[in-house]
Amino acid sequence: AQSVTQLDSQVPVFEEAPVELRCNYSSSVSVYLFWYVQYPNQGLQLLLKYLSGSTLVESINGFEAEFNKSQTSFHLRKPSVHISDTAEYFCAVSDKGFQKLVFGTGTRLLVSP
Amino acid sequence: GAGVSQTPSNKVTEKGKYVELRCDPISGHTALYWYRQSLGQGPEFLIYFQGTGAADDSGLPNDRFFAVRPEGSVSTLKIQRTERGDSAVYLCASSLDGFDGTEAFFGQGTRLTVV
Numbered sequence: 001a002q003s004v005t006q007l008d009s010q011v012p013v014f015e016e017a018p019v020e021l022r023c024n025y026s027s028s029v030s031v032y033l034f035w036y037v038q039y040p041n042q043g044l045q046l047l048l049k050y051l052s053g054s055t056l057v058e059s060i061n062g063f064e065a066e067f068n069k070s071q072t073s074f075h076l077r078k079p080s081v082h083i084s085d086t087a088e089y090f091c092a093v094s095d096k097g098f099q100k101l102v103f104g105t106g107t108r109l110l111v112s113p
Numbered sequence: 114g115a116g117v118s119q120t121p122s123n124k125v126t127e128k129g130k131y132v133e134l135r136c137d138p139i140s141g142h143t144a145l146y147w148y149r150q151s152l153g154q155g156p157e158f159l160i161y162f163q164g165t166g167a168a169d170d171s172g173l174p175n176d177r178f179f180a181v182r183p184e185g186s187v188s189t190l191k192i193q194r195t196e197r198g199d200s201a202v203y204l205c206a207s208s209l210d211g212f213d214g215t216e217a218f219f220g221q222g223t224r225l226t227v228v
Contacts, residue, residue, distance in 0.1 A: 004155070032213065043117075044156070044204065044219040051214050090155050097213025098206075099144070100169060103155030 002027045002093050004104035012110045015083055021076040021107045023065075023091030033074040034092040034101065035065055044090065050074065051097065061085075086111045115139075117220035119205050125226045126195055134190040134223045136205030142218075144211030145188050147180055148204040150222070156204055162188060163211050195227045 005024045013019045025031065035047040048059040055067040065076045074091060088108050092101040118137040126132050138145050143164055148156035158172040162182045170180070177195075182188040192199055202224050208217040 006155075036219075043221040044206075046216055046218075049216075092155075098208055098215060098217040099146070099161055099211060099213070100158050100172075101148075101156070101217075102158070105153065105155050 002031075002095065002102045004091050004093050004102055006091055006104035006107050008107045009105065010108045010110065012112065013081055015111055015113050016080050018079050019077065019081050019085075019109065021089050021091075021109065023074045023076065023104060025072050025074065025091070025093040027072075027093055027095065029095045032094045032097050033065075033067055034094070034098075035059075035063070035074070035076050036090045036092060036103075038088045038090065038106075040087070047076075047089070081109070081111050083111050083113065085109060117205055117207050117218055119203075119220040119223050121223060122221065123224045123226075125228060128195060128197060128227055130195055132192050132195055132225065134192075134203050134225070136188045136190070136207075136220060138186060138188070138205070138207030139218060140186075142207035142209050143185065144208040144215070144217070145182060146206040146208075146217060147188070147190050148206065150202040150204060152201070159190070161211075168211070192225075195225075197227045200225055200227045 033050040036044045050067045058064045091104045145162040147159040150156045161169040164185045177193045179191045202222040204222045206217040206219040208215045
């Protein structure tokens with residue numbers, strides 16, 4: 001069975017500092033990988049996805065993640081965070097695209113001035 | 114509507130009661146998904162509809178849980194004989210066609226509290 005591990009439940013960081021949110025997965029078949037973000041009082045929103053092709057994927061607001069098959073990881077990075085990036089971030093894996101996502105427990109990113 | 118709509122946004126019920134949670138997907142979306150998010154956990158898959166039929170219901174925890182989508186649009190998740198352990202946020206998502214690369218959009222969820 002697939003599973004996702006997000007080891008960091010909470011990551012505090014200062015504004016304009018870089019951040020990395022870690023995600024490791026276990027899957028024995030071809031894999032699709034996702035990062036979702038949940039801002040306070042809002043629903044889950046897709047941040048970025050890896051389906052195929054380039055292993056480095058980027059979002060429109062400066063986040064990026066790299067699919068590393070040998071390390072079974074899909075870490076999320078941003079070189080300089082903003083206060084507005086404060087949110088809960090969920091990593092997810094699937095072997096059927098968006099049909100049946102397996103989520104990690106989430107990482108709360110807290111950005112302070 | 115513009116997005117996935119779930120009603121009610123909050124539901125408090127007594128242990129043993131029956132509840133229904135409603136999901137209105139994005140207009141035209143044929144695929145619909147239900148997830149459950151318990152406190153401190155990530156969302157957990159419950160069931161996936163393609164049109165009117167349940168394509169995958171392997172995530173339903175037991176036979177107290179049932180979901181329908183009779184006309185291929187609105188879906189209702191039904192929980193019988195609710196237990197305190199059913200307390201969670203129930204999330205609904207929809208996608209245009211259910212193919213691997215088609216994004217699923219989530220609603221804001223229904224927070225169910227069983228007292």
